[in-house]
Amino acid sequence: MSNTESVPGGTLTRVSEDSLLRVTDLSLGYGEGADEKRIIENLSLTVGNGEFVSIVGPSGVGKTTLLKGLSGLLKPKAGQVVVGGGALEGPHRDVAVVFQDYSRSLMPWMTTRENIAFPLQGRGQKKPLRNKAADEALDAVGLGGQGNKYPWEMSGGMQQRVAIARALAYNAKVLLMDEPFASVDAQTRFDLEDLVIDLREKLGVTIMLVTHDVDEAIYLADRVIVIAEKPATVVDVIETGFGTHRDQVATKADPRFQDARGRILTRLRK
Amino acid sequence: MRTLTNVLWRLWLPVLLVVLWWFASANSTNLFVPPLSRILGVMGRDFTNGVLLQAMSSSLSNLALGLLIASVVGVALGLILGETKRLRLILDPYIHFVRSVPQSALVPLIIGIFGLGSASKIYAVALACVWPILLNTIDGSLGVEVGVRRVSRVFGIPRMLYYRRVVLPGAMPQVIAGIRVALPIGIVVMVVSELFASNVGLGFYILHSSSTFRIPETWSGALLVGVIGYVLVIGFSLIDRQILAWYHKSGAR
Ligand SMILES: Nc1ncnc2c1ncn2[C@@H]1O[C@H](COP(=O)(O)OP(=O)(O)OP(=O)(O)O)[C@@H](O)[C@H]1O
């Protein structure tokens, strides 16, 4: 999938034939002119077609900011993001996002089916068609038959499944996920992690997931990208090499998992 | 059973007040404070002979149309202003200026401009009611969750759909609250607008009876306006429960 990769002094360039998402020297920040605050500086990375990439970094480093940049919500101060063939100008048809705060990203005045179908409605899909797609997405995330419920009638874990279903139904090429499991209990979190692995295997979506949880980052990904410093940039890249199959116990006991874990924790402690 | 107890619990005070009023005024000889029995008698008479029904239908249709215009204009403008910061900053001072003028004071002007027909009364009600609806709608749209806005942008929701399915429902709790505030204001202006060179409506009924010293009629008209206000507010809260079912049930309050 990739031909060359180098990590000189903390920046990464990866040249890939079939890369779906390519970020080059990206700088992101808030404010203009004298008030400008750089959060991300000179960050480069690529995500190949069908790849699962985790981005791990400490809280407040700028993970959400990065995803805003990659989803076209925040304009780059410098550098560019390329999705498919073209430079990203704004929100893109091929990019779907699962946000950090699921309870605030689902609309309480819509049923779960309507929530999932809403982006399709925005695309002009007729009702029977989009409802069918929504119900299929609900099935895929293990919530079959719950389309008529409202989000607030559901547990946090179920709501996050709905948010994932919405992104799936959008049928984008890249799925960006911002700490999607940060606010659910441990068991639910494991279930959701395995759900995502499962979906990825079945549907072949390309996923970039952002988290501050090192274990989660390693467990899920083919490749872990570590970001740190202020402003943030890529400080390390680790190929996990687990293949497509994962197991909450066995994978986490794998020496490669332990090595990666030690390496990332050491890197982040610096 | 529970609702019955509720209703009874709500009713004891008005019933007590009516009974008190009835007996306290029973032997009144004061011209301006006729016995309640007479007031109700006159009210009954004017209902049967159609005078009050005609007055009510004219007043209430003005109120309804005025409120409708105020709601449509207030909500549409409120959503646009709520979503467009630049426009909002420019217009905000004017909105607060106009709204600080007592709306009843504008009624003669509106009648002067739009003439004596019902159109001017409808405009007067609309103009008075539009402000609370407008301001509440702006607030409501500003209160729509950032998360929900982000979702709409990321998934490329077209502008009109975004207004209709995201901002409007998100702002709806405040919109409803605004209309609830506007309702009594509208009733006052409805009556006031009929005090000027008018020959229909409840306001006219009240003014005409008092200027010809038919005081029981005056009381019965005023009482009726109060009851109408009460009934409308109750009716409105039922509508509110319907429209905002998600809001009340989700515990968002
Ligand atoms: N809209 C904004 N305007 C100005 N500064 C912002 C804005 N959003 C975030 N920041 C700042 O950017 C920095 C990174 O924030 P960001 O939310 O991207 O971090 P994060 O890595 O996602 O954190 P967390 O793990 O807590 O979610 C923080 O210092 C934050 O204060």
Ligand SMILES: [Mg+2]
């Ligand atoms: Mg974040």
